[in-house]
Amino acid sequence: MNNPQLNKNGKLQHLLTTEGLPAPILLKILDTAESFVGVTQRDIKKVPLLRGKAIFNLFFEPSTRTRTTFEIAAKRLSADVVNLNIAASSQSKGETMLDTVNNLSAMNADMFIVRHSQSGAAHLIARHVRPEIHVINAGDGRHAHPTQALLDMFTIRRYKKDFHNLRVAIVGDILHSRVARSQIHALTTLGVPEVRVISPKTLLPAKVERLGVHVYHDMEQGLKDVDVVLMLRLQNERMLGARLPSAEEYFKHYGLTQEKLALAKHDAIVMHPGPMNRGIEIDSAVADGKQSVILPQVTFGIAVRMAVMAILAGN
Amino acid sequence: MNLPDAEQLLAELTDKIRSDVTKDTVLVGIYTGGVWLAERLHKDLECTLPLGTLDVSFYRDDFHEIGLHPQVKPSNIPFEVEGRHIILIDDVLYTGRTIRAAINELFDYGRPASIRLAALVDRGAREMPIAANYVGADIVLPEDKMLALEQKDNRKLSLNLYNKISSE
Known part of the structure; x- marks a missing residue:
């Protein structure tokens, strides 16, 4: 099967999605990330690996945290990083996305980090660029956010050691979540035997079971005996129409509180991709509690x- | 060809280093063979400071030709490098490029007072102005051969010769 992420030798050329990897x-x-954790703990948090490489952060959709983490990561590899907030630049003057990419390629870019509100944007750019240019998807529409899923897998492995005996629950707005899709593909590929999604019917994509997950609408049932709780952000900006009665109602049924978390295993960890809506999907006592590994995730x-x-x- | 016994070479190397070791000496092994040797030296020389390990993958000069090494291990330097007398340990000293990378990596932890180099085997053919302070044996080998240290389950070390895989 042709995988647009792999080169002819089967090596990773672009990172667009965790699906099919x-x-x-x-x-x-x-x-490899284990070795870089050591680098980030030194006084000199930098290695010379990508010296002289030009990495462009192409953000067609606003994001502070993801863009910043990519920028720090690139700088710690000694690459030169250019941040382009496209929403506020050429595209508002009418330039197409591929023209923007062509222009930056002409400036000898080596790598593009792409965030876009449209699903498939990073794929389109990856198909379009010269073969020596690499593309990383930093989030496209509802489709994929592979580096978020990978850092979640890294965090799970750090705390739980092995994927093969875990029960993992993903809680919240699955419908709009590219993070959830990338997490589900990564978890199942890495051999997690039981992946649950906990969500109201209105925030669940059709036929989600086909991804190999167990669906729960009742959070208390869904959290029972899980090892890992992956919370999702309630994406207010992506809500089309009234899918929820109110934020308060949502918190009552799907907000993670200490009481609900007590139904999971006693050593369960709680994760969240950020930014958090405290009091909507997660209670502050949980977000700041001893089972939370939200800051180590960052x-x-x-x-x-x-x-x-x-x-x-x-x- | 007959290769010397690695255990015998290690015993000789240990004796050569011994007189220079003080309570402030730290040993740093380079993955993979250098770490096996450093573990043995650390014990036999009764070093009190913890052992350091380096994986120089992030400092290699051939990254742009061959990419990242398939198995990178975390470097671990569990002591202050600043002002320290370090003995760097590798199994086979050859082009000198690994040692160049290791020295650069060490300097990202701090400014050591000195770095000396110990190698079980020096096979010559240097491409960098680098020399070892302690060597188990000098062995001249054809260019198409690769010399590797191996460790068995009982931790016994041996030297083995392979044909280099062509880069095709």
Whole structure:
């Protein structure tokens, strides 16, 4: 099967989605990230690996955190990073996305990090660029956010060691979530035997069971005996029409509180991709509680993005 | 060809290093063979400071030709490098490029007082101005051969010769 992410030698050329990536490639990224965690803890948090490489952060959709983590990761690899907030630049003057990419390629770009509100944008750019240019999808529409999923896998492995005996629950707005889709593909590929999604019917994509997940509408049932709770952000900006009665109603049924978390295993970890809506999908007592690994996720996110860039640049 | 016994070479190397070791000496092994040797030296020389390990993958000069090494291990330097006397340990000293990378990596942890180099085997053919302070044996080998240290389950070390895989 042709996978647009792999080159003719079966190596990773672009990172566009976790879907269809074989487990050895996912594990190589996680293993390489382990070494970068050490680098980020030194006084000099920098290695010379990508010295002289030009990496362009192409953000067609606003994002502060993801863009910043990619920027830090690239700088710690000694690459030169250029941030382009396209929403506020050429495209508002009428330039097409591919013309923007052509212009930047003419400036000898080596890698594009792409965030776009339209699903498939990173794929389109990857198909369009010269073969020596690598593309990383930093989130496209509802489709995929592979580096977020990989940093989540890294965090799970750090705390739970092995994927093969875990019960993982993804909670919240699955319908609009590119993070959830990428997490589901990565979890199933890495051998997690039971992936649950917990969501109201209105925030669940049609036929989600086909991805190999168990669907729960009752959070208390869904959280029972899980090892990992992956919370999602309630995406107010993506809500079309009235899918929910109110934020308060949502918190009552799907907000993660200490009481609900007590139904999971006693050593369950709680994760969230950020930014959090405290009091809507997660209670502050849980977000700041001892089972929360939300801030380690952010730290590991830098190492995982360094690993992805280093592997791509070397392939 | 007959290769020397690695265990015998290690015993000789240990004796050569011994007189220079003080309580402030730290050993740093380079993955993979250098770490096996460093673990043995650390024990036999009764070093008190913890052992350091380096994986120089992020500092290699051939990254742009061959990409990232398939299995990168985390470097671990569990002591202050600043002002320290370091003995760097590798199994086979050849072009000198690995040692160049290791020295650069060490400097990203701090400014050591000194770095010395110990190698089980020096096979010559240097491409960098680098020399070892302690060597187990000098062995001249044809260019198409690769010399590798191996460790068995009982931790016994041996030297083995392979034909280089062509880069095609």
